[in-house]
Amino acid sequence: MAELEAFRSEVRAWLEANCPAEMREPMRDESDYCWGGRNPTFKNDAQKRWMEVMAERGWTVPDWPKEYGGGGLSPAETKILKQEMARIGARNPLMSFGISMLGPALLKYGNEEQKKRFLTEIARGEVRWCQGYSEPGAGSDLASLQTSAEDKGDHFLVNGQKVWTSYADKADWIFCLVRTSKESKHGGISFLLFDMASPGVSTKPILLISGYSPFCETFFDDVKVPKDQLVGELNKGWDVAKYLLGHEREMISGMGLSGGSTDALGTALGDLLADEPMLRTDVARFDVDAIAFRAMSERFIDELKAGRAHPAQPSMMKYAGTELNKRRHELVMAAGGASALEWESERSKGGKAAREWLRTKANSIEGGTSEIQLGIVAKRILNLPGA
Numbered sequence: 001m002a003e004l005e006a007f008r009s010e011v012r013a014w015l016e017a018n019c020p021a022e023m024r025e026p027m028r029d030e031s032d033y034c035w036g037g038r039n040p041t042f043k044n045d046a047q048k049r050w051m052e053v054m055a056e057r058g059w060t061v062p063d064w065p066k067e068y069g070g071g072g073l074s075p076a077e078t079k080i081l082k083q084e085m086a087r088i089g090a091r092n093p094l095m096s097f098g099i100s101m102l103g104p105a106l107l108k109y110g111n112e113e114q115k116k117r118f119l120t121e122i123a124r125g126e127v128r129w130c131q132g133y134s135e136p137g138a139g140s141d142l143a144s145l146q147t148s149a150e151d152k153g154d155h156f157l158v159n160g161q162k163v164w165t166s167y168a169d170k171a172d173w174i175f176c177l178v179r180t181s182k183e184s185k186h187g188g189i190s191f192l193l194f195d196m197a198s199p200g201v202s203t204k205p206i207l208l209i210s211g212y213s214p215f216c217e218t219f220f221d222d223v224k225v226p227k228d229q230l231v232g233e234l235n236k237g238w239d240v241a242k243y244l245l246g247h248e249r250e251m252i253s254g255m256g257l258s259g260g261s262t263d264a265l266g267t268a269l270g271d272l273l274a275d276e277p278m279l280r281t282d283v284a285r286f287d288v289d290a291i292a293f294r295a296m297s298e299r300f301i302d303e304l305k306a307g308r309a310h311p312a313q314p315s316m317m318k319y320a321g322t323e324l325n326k327r328r329h330e331l332v333m334a335a336g337g338a339s340a341l342e343w344e345s346e347r348s349k350g351g352k353a354a355r356e357w358l359r360t361k362a363n364s365i366e367g368g369t370s371e372i373q374l375g376i377v378a379k380r381i382l383n384l385p386g387a
C-alpha cells in the first residue's frame with residue numbers, strides 16, 4: 001500500500017512537470033485527437049510533445065510489457081496513472097486502434113517477432129492502423145465474409161472489398177479478416193496484417209450527410225501479403241477476431257463513462273432543469289444509473305485485465321455503456337430545446353450538442369449492434385435457447 005502511495009506521488013509530480021497546459025484542456029471535437037502514424041499531423045507543439053513524452057515513458061500503453069514499448073505497470077499502478085491523469089484533466093496522448101484493438105490480440109496470438117515489431121511501433125504512435133472486418137455482405141453476420149487470401153507459396157494474394165473501414169484513407173496498416181478456406185464458415189477465416197501502401201489497395205471515402213467522411217470502402221486487387229504477416233494459425237483467425245472484438249467492445253463501452261467526468265448530468269444541466277420537473281426526474285434516474293455503470297465498469301475492467309471476465313461480458317458492457325450514452329445525449333437535447341438543434345452557428349460551437357447526440361447513435365452500431373450484443377448475452381451468459 002505504501003509502495004502504491006509512493007508511486008502515486010511520483011506519477012503526480014511527473015505529470016505536473018510533463019503534461020503541457022494545453023493538453024489539460026477538454027477536447028473540443030475529434031480534431032483534437034492525436035492519432036500518430038507514419039506521417040503524423042499534430043494540432044500544435046504541445047500535442048506532439050505530450051505524445052512523445054508519454055511514449056518515451058511507455059505510458060501510451062502503461063500495462064503492456066516494457067520489452068514491447070509499454071510501461072510494465074501492474075493493474076493497480078495503471079489505475080493510479082489513469083486517476084492522476086483524470087485529476088488534472090490530461091488528454092489521452094494517443095488515439096489508436098493499435099492500442100485498443102490490435103495490441104491485445106497480438107499480445108495473445110502474435111509470435112515473438114510480430115510482438116517486437118508491431119507492438120513497439122503502436123506504443124510509440126509510429127503506425128496508424130485500421131480495421132478490415134465488415135464487408136457489404138458481412139456485418140452482423142461477420143463470418144460470411146468473402147475477401148479471399150489465396151496461398152501462393154511465399155505469400156498470400158488478397159482480393160475483395162471491405163466497407164465502413166474507419167479512417168482507412170489515413171491508416172498506414174490494416175488488420176484484416178480474410179477467407180483462406182471455404183470448407184467451414186468460421187473455420188476458414190484467417191487474420192492478416194498488411195501495409196495500406198501495398199500495390200492493389202485502394203480506398204474510397206464515404207461522405208456522410210454531416211459533411212464528414214470518417215470511413216471508407218476499401219478494395220483489394222491482387223494484393224501480395226508476405227506469409228509472416230499471418231497472426232495465429234491459418235484458418236483459425238476467427239478466434240483472434242473474436243478476442244479482438246471483446247477489446248473493441250470494452251473500449252466502446254467506455255462511452256458510458258461520460259468521457260471520464262464524474263460530474264452529475266443534473267449539475268451540468270443546472271438551470272435548464274429549473275422548470276422541468278419531469279425532465280429532472282429522468283435526469284436523476286440517469287445519474288443513478290451512470291453511477292451504477294461506473295462501478296460495474298471498474299469491476300469489469302479489473303476482471304478483464306486479470307483474465308477472469310466471462311468471454312461474453314464485453315457484449316453486456318458495450319450494450320449498457322452505449323445505450324446509457326444515448327440516453328445522456330437525448331436528455332441534453334431535451335433540456336437544450338430548439339437551440340440544441342443548431343447545426344453550424346458560432347453560438348452552438350458548430351452544432352456540438354447536436355453532432356455529439358447523433359454520433360452516439362453510431363456507438364450502438366460500431367463493434368456490433370445492440371441487437372447482436374443482446375443476442376450474445378441471451379445465449380452465452382443467460383443460456384437461453386437460440387433462435
Ligand SMILES: Cc1cc2nc3c(=O)[nH]c(=O)nc-3n(C[C@H](O)[C@H](O)[C@H](O)COP(=O)(O)OP(=O)(O)OC[C@H]3O[C@@H](n4cnc5c(N)ncnc54)[C@H](O)[C@@H]3O)c2cc1C
Nearest residue numbers: 131132133134139140164165166362365366367368369371
Ligand atoms: C461509426 C462506425 C464505424 C465503423 N468502423 C468500422 C471499421 O473500422 N471496420 C469495420 O470492419 N467495420 C466498421 N463498422 C461497421 C460495423 O461493424 C457494422 O456496421 C456492424 O457490425 C453492423 O453491420 P451492418 O452495418 O452490415 O448491419 P446489418 O448486419 O445489415 O444489420 C442491420 C440491422 O439488422 C439487425 N440485425 C442483423 N442481424 C440480426 C440478428 N441476428 N438479430 C437481431 N438483429 C439483427 C442489426 O442489429 C441492425 O439493426 C463501423 C460502423 C460504424 C457505424
